[in-house]
Amino acid sequence: MQIILLEDIVTLGFKDEIVDVKPGYARNYLIPQKLAVIATESAKKVLAENLRQRAHKLEQIKGEAEALGAKIAEVKDLVISVKTSNKGIVYGSVSNIQVAEALAAKGVEVDRKKILVKDNIKEIGEFVCQARLHRDVTVDIPFTVVSENFAEEIAAAKAKAEEEAKAYKEAEKARKAAQAAGEATEEATEEATEEAKAEEAPAEEAKAE
Template sequence: MEIILKEDIIGLGYKNDIVNVKSGYGRNYLIPQGKGVIASPMAKKILAENLKQQAHKLAALKADAEKKAESLSGVALCIAAKVSATGQLYGSVGANQVAEELKKLGKEVDRKIITMKDAKTVGDFVALVHFHKEVTVEIPVKVVAEGAPVEEKKAEAPVAEAEAPVVEEAAPVEE
């Protein structure tokens, strides 16, 4: 079933896109909620005419989205979470936590436009922020244990360990 979307739906499409969905999803959710209409030939003609008239507005929206994207370029997040002894998180880190961390940095981003696979372990992840259908920003997210200074010391430790084997190799030779 072809549907013309009336608003952005993450994972499906953006406003004014024509998408193919299962009939039940279109009939029972998209159309009653006002999120889409059936893509009849007449509706497609109306959509084409509306897009011609709104071309300059769409260009302005894209330019605004690019400005927002530039403000987030170079931003990397470090989120502290409670961790078990095995490295598993109690809960998970997702789009909500990413939005909160961005808010702390003074960047207002709606959590609904952020997509991220829930982080359930300590490590590096990527969050995608969809400002416009053609403008997407990748934000690196590092999930660490709640003792963040301890993690920073651990990051320095591998450098010391890399130097340590040289010293250890020299020690047995001297003995």
């Protein structure tokens, strides 16, 4: 059965799209909830006219979706901390809500309804979900699920690694500075020796005479 969506539904499509669904799903849920209407010929003609009149607005919406997608793509090291058993099994599962919250913590606001987490994530590890921002704009969101049991240890280990890297850079900088100073001193010594030899040469010649 063909219907016209009146709202974005992440598992079906976007507003104003014509999609095929089971008749029972349409009549018992989508249409009563005002999420869709039956795609009759007259409804399709009205939709086409509305889309023609709103073409400029639709381009603007697409541009905004592309800009948001670019921001999401720039997010690195997206981490979701969850409560787990000692064996690393997640209590419950990771949902689009947690992904949206993790993105918000990175400064990127995304409507959780536009985030699709296909897998039933019940363990720690690396995963990928999708943000369906527009019918033409879909962005992958890679993220890592970690246990809250070990979150502090992970943060401490990361901080220690960063501190050691900083200390190494400072030590290397000091070593290069000392090396440069030593080379400058050696060069100055050689110049002084050459000058001394040059001053002694006339005296030696005088003695020889």
